[in-house]
Amino acid sequence: MKIKKLVDLFRQSPFFISKFDTYIENAINKAIWYAIKRSGNWMMEKGVYTKVYTPDPDRTVFIKFLSENLYNVLKLKNEIKDDVLKSYHLSAKGIGDDLYYLTESYYRKLGTYKGKHSMSDFITPRANEFLGSGQISKNLMYEHVVPKNLYIRELAQATKMSELKEERIYELLSIYYFVCTVTVEEDEILLSIKMDEEWDRKNPFHRYEKAGISFFRNIERYA
Incomplete structure (x- = not known):
């Protein structure tokens, strides 16, 4: 899944608010890239991100x-x-x-x-x-x-x-x-x-x- 697809999914999710589009150019793209990098839950290969599903503690x-x-x-x-x-x-x-x-x-x-x-x-x-x-x-x-x-x-x-x-x-x-x-x-x-x-x-x-x-x-x- 490429970053554009992740951005599209975020825009469809309940976490998105229109105010985000008033920030600097590509703010959402950069924020998602940073979140992906820090989470450790995604693997990137040849520009495509693959979700690594971590166990639910419950x-x-x-x-x-x-x-x-x-x-x-x-x-x-x-x-x-x-x-x-x-x-x-x-x-x-x-x-x-x-x-x-x-x-x-x-x-x-x-x-x-x-x-x-x-x-x-x-x-x-x-x-x-x-x-x-x-x-x-x-x-x-x-x-x-x-x-x-x-x-x-x-x-x-x-x-x-x-x-x-x-x-x-x-x-x-x-x-x-x-x-x-x-x-x-x-x-x-x-x-x-x-x-x-x-x-x-x-x-x-x-x-x-x-x-x-x-x-x-x-x-x-x-x-």
């Missing part, structure tokens, strides 16, 4: 909460006798619902829950505009950055084989369980249930980078 506690509770839930689901019912509860939809409601439970206990979009880790600039306008339900999507079926499948299989480990749940969720609030239009240009063949299985933001969709940390979640 994320460790959050993922621990999810992994402990999901482990207990999946162990109980494995005791279901009816094959049809068990198949549903160990599907991507069933386990995905467990993750969603555990996430909601976590943020309700923190007292920061303000609807599902307040729980997303990231939000796009355009989605952030809608979030402030009140046009939420029809314009925004709660989108898993890595399609959840890609890692839930492993958890379901391990559960059925009685080989499920809480440590493995923690590892998978730490790497892949990120949610971004996007617009309906942005959601339509993302691969919905898979990653492309270029994905290294390490970078959870690969789909967004390939689609050219930018995002930033969801302020609402930290309010």
Whole structure:
């Protein structure tokens, strides 16, 4: 991402105020360059900046909460006798619902829950505009950055084989369980249930980078 793109994103963000344009020429460009240099969160190569995502200090506690509770839930689901019912509860939809409601439970206990979009880790600039306008339900999507079926499948299989480990749940969720609030239009240009063949299985933001969709940390979640 070049500095011009970063400037454009800043102008779309809630941090921009028109007064900045009354400062010296290219003040925003220079300020962003200085902030990037000092933050240590961006890597520059051949004039292009790449974001280096640093861990959220509260994320460790959050993922621990999810992994402990999901482990207990999946162990109980494995005791279901009816094959049809068990198949549903160990599907991507069933386990995905467990993750969603555990996430909601976590943020309700923190007292920061303000609807599902307040729980997303990231939000796009355009989605952030809608979030402030009140046009939420029809314009925004709660989108898993890595399609959840890609890692839930492993958890379901391990559960059925009685080989499920809480440590493995923690590892998978730490790497892949990120949610971004996007617009309906942005959601339509993302691969919905898979990653492309270029994905290294390490970078959870690969789909967004390939689609050219930018995002930033969801302020609402930290309010």
